[in-house]
Amino acid sequence: MEEKFDAIIVGAGLAGLGAAYTLAQEGLEVLLLERGDYPGSKNVSGGRIYLNPIRDMFPDLWKKAPLERHITQEGVSVMAGERSLNVSYRGEELDQEPYQSYSILRAKFDRWMAKQAERKGAMLVSRSRVDDLIIENGRVEGVYAGGDELRSHTVIACDGVLSLMAEKAGLRKPGSAGQYGVGFKEIIELDSALINERFGLEGDEGAARLFMGEVTRGKFGGGFLYTNKDSVSLGIVVGIKDLIEGQPAIQAPVLLDEFKQRPEVARLIKGGETVEYSAHVIPEGGIKALTKLSGDGILVAGDAAGFSMNIGVTVRGMEYALASGYYAAQAVIQAKAKEDFSAASLASYESMLNDSFVMQDFKNFSEAPEALENHRIYSYYPELMGSIMRDLYNVPAGSKAKLYPTIKKYLGTGELWAMFKDMRKVMKI
Ligand SMILES: Cc1cc2nc3c(=O)[nH]c(=O)nc-3n(C[C@H](O)[C@H](O)[C@H](O)COP(=O)(O)OP(=O)(O)OC[C@H]3O[C@@H](n4cnc5c(N)ncnc54)[C@H](O)[C@@H]3O)c2cc1C
Structure with a gap:
């Protein structure tokens, strides 16, 4: 008889990994397909994750997870052309366990989390690009990947921003430029003692800094800097609409070079070596730009659904990805128990999300995209x-x-x- 998985997950970013780990833990048959060489190889984040909202969803993970530094120092830099106003915050609560947030390197973390999901029984195939969905009688029945037809009771689309899977299932319409930003990031290797000295840190303490103003030449967006164990993640995010329409036109990567040359930044990264460069689109349309979350045989999680949010003081997407992957898995687990994978049954995903911090946050900050467009x-x-x-x-x-x-x-x-x-x-x- 033809093998049929309980779930095929497209994309092994944090949404896909959250779903795979949760499903495998409950003993369901899961296939996780990732087009990159390994999970984490194609994934871009500024690099800061907040654990409080997701700690209990993955209680066994955090003690051993390869996280970088816990953030004890917050900073905001308002940059004018030739000067800047810098505000920094250090609070005792940030240095108390369990720590609120960490810097993170996706190439390390995603690869490690994939191993944990495999240990629980998930089947991971990397370098496997999903080309299409199998849709029969209006219902998603699996995927086509590398010439193979792979069947499943459910597909969880975790293929990131601009999700082709959600589009093919009719759950997502291409968005407008105003609903997306584009980010450019470098990982700059620096000796850990030097990082501690320059940022005033000790041991595994970490610093997070956000920058606004001249860093994007007045365009919608900002810069970020996070200290890792022995590197610094430095980058900028700019609204795509502003990039396209702004006059005079600028090449976004030029902004990152200019940012690195600002004296406030240059002295922090001096002597460091850029070991990784990446660029990625980020959903920033808020609640109005979310896709439909489920259909017949399919669920959408993470950036694929639009679960990323920039509210100026925080840029978040990773915990929304992990949480939405977790809730998508819970919906599949419930559907399996009822032997009912219909659209009505899988709609429990949306109810769970509505009751969770994910949709509460998106409702609370529904006005943020427009307010920040100013x-x-x-x-x-x-x-x-x-x-x-x-x-x-x-x-x-x-x-x-x-x-x-x-x-x-x-x-x-x-x-x-x-x-x-x-x-x-x-x-x-
Ligand atoms: C510059 C930048 C800075 C950011 N900073 C932060 C931050 O500091 N904190 C934070 O929380 N969030 C941040 N975010 C947002 C965060 O990175 C994302 O929200 C999060 O990574 C989304 O995870 P995901 O699993 O949904 O998608 P992704 O991580 O994009 O994973 C999607 C996966 O699907 C795979 N895939 C795609 N198509 C296919 C296919 N057809 N077949 C097989 N595999 C496929 C891809 O290779 C990829 O591995 C930032 C984003 C950017 C771009």
């Missing part, structure tokens, strides 16, 4: 803050002006009114 956030305010700070700290040859008038000269009625309107938008986040 270009004044990335050009006017960084320049304004930079100018005010410059004047406040300036001691001229003559007498120094009083502090309030120094600030007030930048804040005429017109400016205050525009700021009030901007603030009203930001208050919706």
Whole structure:
């Protein structure tokens, strides 16, 4: 008799791995297909994962997981052309176990997690690209990969942003440029002692910094820097619409080069060697851009469904990927117990997500994409803050002006009114 899997998972990123691990743990027959050389080889993240929302879904994983440093230092840098305003935060709670968040290298972590899923019984085939879905009588019955026809009760599409599988199943329509960002990232090797010295860290403590303003030449987006054990992850994310429509046109990789040359960054990475360069699209459309989550014989998880979110102070996608993979697996486990893999049965996935932090977050931050589209956030305010700070700290040859008038000269009625309107938008986040 022809072999039929309980689930075929397309893509071994964190969504696929979360689903495979959960299904295999419950003894279901799982096939995980990954087009890359190994899980993690094609996956890009800035590099920071928050564990609290997903800790209990994978309780056995975290003690041994190859995570890099736990983040004890947060930083935001508002960059004007020639100056920057830097705010940093260090809190005792960030240095207490269980740690809230870690820096992470996907090439290491995904490969390791795939091994854990295989140990539980999942079958992983790398270098295997899924070309199409098998759809019969409107129902997904498996996939075509490398000339093979592979059958299953369910397919879980975890093939990342621009998911071809979700599109083929009629669950996703191609989005608009405004719903995506593109990220460029380097991993720069640096001695761990040097990292500790430059960032004021000890042992496995880590630092996270976000940058906005001139780093994207005023375009929607920002920069990030995370310290790993013996490297630094440095990159930028820019809105694709801004890149296409912005005048004068710029090549996004040029922004990363300029970012590296900023004195605030250059001195942190000095002497380091770039050992990895990657670029990737990131969904940023929020709740309005999510795909349909399930259909007859198919579920969609992770970036494939649009589960990535940028709210300025955090960029998150990894725990949404792991969690949505977990809930997709739970829906399949329930369907298997009922011997009912129909669309109605698999819709329990959406109910579980609705009750979880994933959809709650997407509802809470439903206004974020539009509020953050405001270009004044990335050009006017960084320049304004930079100018005010410059004047406040300036001691001229003559007498120094009083502090309030120094600030007030930048804040005429017109400016205050525009700021009030901007603030009203930001208050919706
Ligand atoms: C620059 C950048 C910075 C980011 N920073 C952060 C951050 O700091 N923190 C955070 O939480 N999130 C961050 N994100 C978002 C996060 O990386 C993603 O949300 C997350 O990786 C999504 O995981 P996934 O498993 O859904 O997709 P992916 O990791 O993209 O995995 C999809 C997998 O499917 C495979 N695949 C695709 N098509 C096929 C096919 N036809 N057949 C077989 N295999 C296929 C791919 O090879 C890939 O391995 C960032 C993203 C970018 C681009």
